[in-house]
Amino acid sequence: MTCDLLVIGGGVAGLSAARRGLELGLDVLLVDSGEWRTGARRHLRFSDAATNLAQGGLAVVGLSDDSTGSYANGAPDSVAAHVADTLDAGAGHCDEVAVERIVAGGAEATEWLIGLGARFDRADTAPSGSVSELPPYSRTKEGGHSARRIIHAGGDATGAEIQRALEVSVTGIRLLQNGRARQLLVDSGRAIGAVIDDPRGRGIVAASATLLATGGVGQIYQATTAPSGARGEAIGLALDAGARVKDMEFIQFHPTVLFTRRETGRRQLVSEAVRGEGAKLVDSRGASVTAGMDPRGDLAPRDIVSRAIAARLRELGEDFVFLDARHLQGFPARFPTITAGLAAAAIDPAQDLIPVTPAVHYTCGGIEVTPEGRTCVDGLYAAGECSATGLHGANRLASNSLLEGLVVGKAAAENIAARQRDARSRGDSWAVSAVRAEAVASHALEEGLPRPDLTAEQLDRLRRAMQRGAGVTRTEKGLREALDIIDSLPQSVQVMAARAIVEAALRRPYTLGCHTWLDAVDIESSGRD
Ligand SMILES: Cc1cc2nc3c(=O)[nH]c(=O)nc-3n(C[C@H](O)[C@H](O)[C@H](O)COP(=O)(O)OP(=O)(O)OC[C@H]3O[C@@H](n4cnc5c(N)ncnc54)[C@H](O)[C@@H]3O)c2cc1C
Known part of the structure; x- marks a missing residue:
């Protein structure tokens, strides 16, 4: 098979690139290891994509309805304020150029997505004096944001709506389901x-x-909010191809994941937006978990809240703290997905405290790319959670990842289309022949590639090692023990991702962002790095 653009992965990043590529006349082939199935949610969807699960929303400033909403403490919100919040959450480790480019590109990309049919929730009523027939978008606030700037869909089903709209927009595309790169x-x-x-x-x-x-x-850890598609395979694939990875030690632990005694598997997230609407984090004695930690309290960035919870759990020798949402009005209507998940665990948020604990949620680092998704290997691009543009730095600001997948996925397709046009205008052939690809593949196969997969038992060992050694808090001893286990396993692409995380963590023997180092004094705010 031949194509102009091969997209590997059908979440927000891959689908944005595929759709934009089609618009620009590229011959696109989309491959996803999951299935595009009609299911309980009535829509076609790649069920293994994290995009489907995103709850809280999409952080964006500057949409055309902004004159009617998006105010923080009475002052208008701005791209500059969103940039400042992103840099602050990223603990001084972000790439400022990437942050400015991606945040500033959010409104245009979101309007494009809305034009493709994505429907975001609107406020109940239009503000008085509004000339628009439609009320402005309803906006919520999450940890680390200084303004209510996060738009959402279906209450807490934002990702599912984005996935639906993008999938519908590529109907008819050349598609390989159950196809694993x-x-x-x-x-x-x-x-x-x-x-x-x-x-x-x-x-x-x-x-x-x-x-x-x-x-x-996420799936190389025991406890994660991420779905089965989040196996980290692109990291190993890209390294084998000669690309670079960066910031791999920065694994974000979401502070409020529903506690379960189950050892392995995906965990139910209780979105930060629940705290944004007023729920409080308390310990088993009823004391605030974050009081005195940060002036933003329960709505401090995730690394700070997760660390506060981990410290309190160590102090009390317990496994979970609680989210108290009993006083919130209209919880089921605002958070239908979370309500259903809690009901499955026999928890009624109007009556019960919700037991929560941190779990692996987001990979801040990844394949090093420009804001157009270019890696250092000619012709190889990466976008979304497997990539590292520098937007997230040492800790992702809530709801910035859907934004990044959308903006960078779209920009990558535009960059590829422009390169194709340039090549054609110079009379160069840009196409790759199937014969050449077959020859390169035969050579790789002779050399014993692709890498082997892990058995179920080996994967279990890897997950336990990562959970214990490279978890929410880290020590040199724990990381070295994890590395010993990594060394003993077949070097699959997943093991390569685990190794990249552990080795990067060992190279940074101090706390920064969501990399928490217990052996040393916390010098996070000392300006190092
Ligand atoms: C529970 C939860 C809630 C979240 N809430 C929010 C939120 O409110 N706001 C926000 O901004 N972010 C949120 N996030 C993060 C955000 O959803 C993800 O970062 C984002 O959707 C990732 O998009 P992606 O396109 O990079 O990857 P994904 O959406 O994960 O898609 C990747 C696809 O690649 C496929 N794949 C994997 N390996 C291969 C392979 N080798 N070959 C072919 N296909 C492969 C997978 O099957 C999958 O379909 C949340 C994440 C989770 C888990």
Whole structure:
């Protein structure tokens, strides 16, 4: 098979690139290891994409209805304020140029998404004096944001609506479901496609440009909010292709994940927006968990709140703290997805305290890319959670990841289309021949590639090692023990991702953002780095 653009992964980043590529006349092939199935939610969807699960919303400033809303403490919100909040949450480790480009690009990309049919919730009534027929978008606030700037859909089903709208927008695209990228093909320093396995066997795709958009690494840990697609495979694929990764030690632990005694598997998230609407974090004695930690209290950035919870749990020798949402009015209507998840655990937020604990939620680092998704390997792009533009720094600001996937996925397709146009105007052939890709693939197969997969038992060992050694708090001893186990396992692409996290963590023996180092004095605010 040949194409102009091979998109690997069908969440917000991959679908944005695929849709924009189609608009710009690229011949796009979309591959996803999950299934595009009609299911309980009535829409087609790649069920393994984290995008489906996003609850809180999309952080964006400057939409065309902004004159009627989006105020913080009476002052108008601004791109500059969103940039400042992002830099602050990122603990001084963000790439400022990337932050400005991506945040400033949010409104245009979101209007594009709305134009494709995404429907975001609107406020109940239009403000008096409004000339618009429609009320402004309803906006909420999450940890680290100085303004109510987060738009949402279906109450707390924002990601599902974005996924739905983007999937509908690529109807008719060349699509390979259950197709898993196993190996990237590189010829004289240029990425020229991939080896793809699907239930029918192994195939070779020759592509002028390849975009990795496979999501985060949550599933290499025992306890995560991330779905089964978040296996971290792009990290190993990209490293094998010669790309660089960065900031891998910054794994974000969401502070409020429903506690369960189950050892492994995806956990139910209780969105930060619940705290944004007034729920409080308390310990088993009823004392505030964050009092005295940060002036923003329960709505401080996630690293600070997760650390506060971890410290309180260590102090009390307990496994969970509580979220008290009993006083919130209209919880089921505002948070229908969370209400359903709590009901499954026999918890009624109007009556009961909600037991919560931190769990792996987001991969702040990843494949090093520009804000257009370009890696250092010609023809290889990455976008979304598997990539690192520098937007998140040492700790992602809530609701900035859907924004990043959308903006960078779209920008990557535009960059690829522009390169194709340039090549054609110079009379160069940009296309990659299937014969050449087959030859490169045969050579790789002779060398024993693709890498082996882990057995279920090996994956379990990896997850336990990562949870214990590279969890919410870290020590040199714990990280070295994790590394010993990593060394003992077959070097699969998932093990490569785990190694990248642990080695990066060992190279940073101090606390920064969501990398919490227990052996040393916390010098987070000392300006180091
Ligand atoms: C519970 C939860 C709530 C969240 N809430 C929010 C929120 O409110 N706001 C926000 O901004 N962010 C939120 N996030 C984060 C956000 O949802 C993700 O960061 C974002 O959706 C990732 O998009 P993506 O396109 O990079 O990857 P994904 O949406 O994860 O899609 C990746 C796709 O790649 C496929 N894939 C994986 N490996 C391969 C392979 N080797 N070959 C082919 N396909 C492969 C997977 O099956 C999957 O379909 C939340 C995350 C979770 C888990």
